[in-house]
Amino acid sequence: MAEVREGLETFTAELFEAFSRADQRRWGRAYVRGLLLDGRRKSVEPMAARLGEDGNRQALAHFVTSSPWDPAHVRARLAWTMQEAIGPTALIVDDTGFLKDGDASACVSRQYTGTAGKVTNCQAGVSLHLAADHASAPVDWRLFLPAAWDPASSEADTDKVARRERCQIPAVVGHVEKWQLALDMIDESRSWGVDVPLVVADAGYGDATAFRLGLEERDLAYAVGISSRISAHLGHARPVTPPYQGSGRPPVAKYPDKPMTVKELVVAAGREAARPVSWREGSRPGKGQSGFKRMYSRFVALRIRPAGREIRQATCGPELPERWLLAEWPATEPEPVQFWLSSLPSGMPLASLVRLAKLRWRIENDYREMKQALGLAHFEGRTWNGWHHHVTLVSVAHAFCTLQRLTRDPKGAAQG
The missing domain is CATH 1.10.246 (Serum Albumin; Chain A, Domain 1)
Incomplete structure (x- = not known):
């Protein structure tokens, strides 16, 4: 001791x-x-x-x-330490809810949080984690400010705006979408010298085309969850230029067929396209069970070209960029249940693609440990700085626990 x-x-x-x-x-x-x-x-x-x-x-x-x-000074030192200790293969971004009974704390609003699985009264914190298969650590945070707290927003709430001064929210802080907060943290971590070439996130971020384009502008690969409604063409599709009739502006090249949703593309590929993949060991649930079980399912991987106005506007030339579509389709399910979009190389083996897309389990493991054992959601102060101080100190405590585990078993994975 x-x-x-x-x-x-x-x-x-x-x-x-x-x-x-x-x-x-x-x-x-x-x-x-x-x-x-x-x-x-x-x-x-x-x-x-x-x-x-x-x-x-x-x-x-x-x-x-x-x-x-300034919590940023501590976070930078924490990032340097944990980058060396973990050897991260990915940055993971996500957000978690801090449930509140009252409405006096900074940025509290009725909003959806996965913590409760519903719309409820809470704060929402966005975090960035360094992650590898065997360990992960939160190194940066942002407190999400809902539009109701922003006096410049059309959705501003008079009572919430009036509480900004009591909560010591800086005047320069306005409403920013969570995906933009994630990009801001990625930029900050890179300014500290943290250079990790892959970003992993769930569909709350992956569905935002601007987030994916922001990662591409930063030359960062990604493996992000997406919803089934995202539209795309198959990878072999090519734009066609209609014949010029000799009058007016010459026609531009376009894809002859309408894009399909990613769910439709996977269903069209068929159940026989799914391949079995085991990607990690997980703890056995339930009482009376010990040891670990292999995480196993069936996956379809297709090369596709995501569609949409923002992508077309950002693309130089008529041809849309080619990406991976990964879908989980368990043998027991009548249709695919989860989807990812990735800019990882076209020659990526299926098992590696699945392992990286599924790496997001690490952030869920971190949130669980910080909330259940380290008091992440127990802060009772109401100020902007107080929240940022508390989550930073909880991250320090979490990192120490991680280092202790790595000291005991450098190659062992913390199972979740």
């Missing part, structure tokens, strides 16, 4: 070196230690009760809520 605490002191000392004052470094270390101690609630008061000589509730509350430290 003493060895673990000494390791935590060394780890946090490196991350908090940028703090300008000794008291910030002290209370930063104490806060992270409080997050790691056993206990159901990880808000300031119960943590202070468990911290012994460092259990100064007022000092801890001031540090996380009001102390003027």
Whole structure:
């Protein structure tokens, strides 16, 4: 136990070196230690009760809520450390909900969150994680500001706008779509020197054509979930120029057939196009079961050309770019159940394509650990800076746990 605490002191000392004052470094270390101690609630008061000589509730509350430290400095150091420790193969972006009873906290609104599986009163945080098959770590965060909180929006809510000052939301912060927040975090991580060539996300991001185009502009490959309604042509389709009649503007090349939805393309390929793939080991669910089971399903992979006005406008020339369409079609299902779009190379083996597309399980594993064990959703402060401070410190605690696991078993995967 003493060895673990000494390791935590060394780890946090490196991350908090940028703090300008000794008291910030002290209370930063104490806060992270409080997050790691056993206990159901990880808000300031119960943590202070468990911290012994460092259990100064007022000092801890001031540090996380009001102390003027920039979380980006800690996140950059965290990213450097975890990039070296993990050797990430992908950046994963996603968002998670922070359920709230009242409406006084920054950016609380009625909105959909997968945390509750419905529209409810909550904050939404977008996060970026470094990930490999065996480990992952959140290194950057954004608090999503709904349009109702933005005085410049046509959807502005007078009461919510009035609460901005009390919640200490900077005047420059307005409503930005989650996919744009994800691109902003990717840009920030690259400015820190984090260079990971693949981005993974779910359909909440993959359905946004502007997000995919933004990744392509940054020369980043992607494997992103998409909904079944996304339209495309098959990869072998080519645009055709109609014959010129000798009057008016010459006709432009276009695809002779209308695009189909990705679901229609996979169904047309048929069940016989699906191939079995096992991509990782997962824990066995249920009581009385131990060990691991192989994650297994059947997948169809097609080369397609995604359609749509934004893609046509961004494409130089009449030919749309070719991409992977991956669909999961279990043997027990009458139709495909999940879809991905990827810009990975055309020669990518199916097993590798599936493994990378499915890597998003890591972020779900991270959210579960941070919420169940490290108090991610337990912050009771109401300010913009307080939220960003808390999620950063939870990320530090999560990273320490990850490093401890890697020390014990460098090649072992944390199963989920």
